[in-house]
Amino acid sequence: MAARSPASTVPESSKHHAYSRKQKSLGLLCSNFLSLYNRDGITSIGLDDAASRLGVERRRIYDIVNVLESVGVLARKAKNQYSWKGFEAIPKALQELKADGWKDNCNSFDGNEYSKVSDDEDDDTNGSQNDKSNPGLNPKSSASSKTEHRREKSLALLTQNFVKLFVCTNACLISLDEASKLLLGDAHNLSVMRTKVRRLYDIANVLSSMNLIEKTHTVDTRKPAFRWLGYGESTENCGSAHNSLTTESRKRAFGTDVTNINFKRSKVDSSIGGTLNSNFNKQKQVKYESFVHEVDRSNVEEDPKDGSKSYQFGPFSPVTVARVGASEHSNPRRFHDWESLASAYQPQYQNQALKDLFSHYMEAWKSWYSKVAGKKPIKIS
DNA sequence: CCCTCCCGCCACCCT
DNA sequence: AGGGTGGCGGGAGGG
Numbered sequence: 228m229a230a231r232s233p234a235s236t237v238p239e240s241s242k243h244h245a246y247s248r249k250q251k252s253l254g255l256l257c258s259n260f261l262s263l264y265n266r267d268g269i270t271s272i273g274l275d276d277a278a279s280r281l282g283v284e285r286r287r288i289y290d291i292v293n294v295l296e297s298v299g300v301l302a303r304k305a306k307n308q309y310s311w312k313g314f315e316a317i318p319k320a321l322q323e324l325k326a327d328g329w330k331d332n333c334n335s336f337d338g339n340e341y342s343k344v345s346d347d348e349d350d351d352t353n354g355s356q357n358d359k360s361n362p363g364l365n366p367k368s369s370a371s372s373k374t375e376h377r378r379e380k381s382l383a384l385l386t387q388n389f390v391k392l393f394v395c396t397n398a399c400l401i402s403l404d405e406a407s408k409l410l411l412g413d414a415h416n417l418s419v420m421r422t423k424v425r426r427l428y429d430i431a432n433v434l435s436s437m438n439l440i441e442k443t444h445t446v447d448t449r450k451p452a453f454r455w456l457g458y459g460e461s462t463e464n465c466g467s468a469h470n471s472l473t474t475e476s477r478k479r480a481f482g483t484d485v486t487n488i489n490f491k492r493s494k495v496d497s498s499i500g501g502t503l504n505s506n507f508n509k510q511k512q513v514k515y516e517s518f519v520h521e522v523d524r525s526n527v528e529e530d531p532k533d534g535s536k537s538y539q540f541g542p543f544s545p546v547t548v549a550r551v552g553a554s555e556h557s558n559p560r561r562f563h564d565w566e567s568l569a570s571a572y573q574p575q576y577q578n579q580a581l582k583d584l585f586s587h588y589m590e591a592w593k594s595w596y597s598k599v600a601g602k603k604p605i606k607i608s
Numbered sequence: 609c610c611c612t613c614c615c616g617c618c619a620c621c622c623t
Numbered sequence: 624a625g626g627g628t629g630g631c632g633g634g635a636g637g638g
Binding site: 248251252253284286287306373374377424425428429432451 | 611612613614615616619620621622623
Binding site for chain 3: 381
């Protein structure tokens, strides 16, 4: 493997400083990735390019790219090539995940392990060729069980399922272990569980760098949890906490120093002078527990003029997000979608835990829905 | 000590 | 065969 890449790329002081985990986090890397590509003119992204510009190994780029693709921000174009869809694509992707979530909890025929989650929410209006395998009929579908097995445990799938948890259930807050139990089947094996939890952390880190979720902890217990922040508009006010305080405090410092270059984790640490450069502002993770309110959205008063529509993704400087947000304001329509979906599909979760959780949230949702929509709750089950 | 989660080996897919 | 992908889990940093 030859030598490590020369440190020639390091801009300032070449000395290696103390190893800091935070500076190498997936979340930060993702932020950098986003600020690097979320600008006009960007259409396609080369993984090699990204890796070198961000100063990380390819492997890390895969992690990011996989979750970004899961929420629609990116789409795979070809080997080593992704196309940038932007944050505008998130709402649609989430919508699809939502519909998807209901659907595949319906056709989970036989007692199979995990419901297969349909591929992805792929492209949109733009009808590019985009071959990929034919979605519908495919010859020996079962023969590819090998591949499918792999896919089954992919970061991408896990991400989608994780998101579905919020989106399909209207849950605002889900604790880490709740999520892991639901997503990883019942904790059969401890080590398997551990591995999966690691993945959950990975996912959560990138999702939170996009501000789709936020890390917190449950009110009662101090257990770690994730709060859904959603994509702004009509997100059922989970933490419609996109306001003053949250907005800025959550900002990550990025754009300034692009990189997670150098400083590998290692015991070798020739003394470090004082503190290292301070490009990295230490933004503390926000923790407004005051917002922590459980699912219960019964106190929603259907605020009509909320300023949430002006929400912008990520802590990016407004200039770079130019047209973002201008394209979507499909506010009310999702209600009917929900109604029809709800009555059309009877959600059937495999494991009891998921079922319980679901019905619990469903109750809350129904009352909320009836209030907001001004009609009697639809009957489910 | 336990929780987070970075790192990179190496099994798997594609060409 | 060769290179791109990405599961996986050891083990180190952080609280």
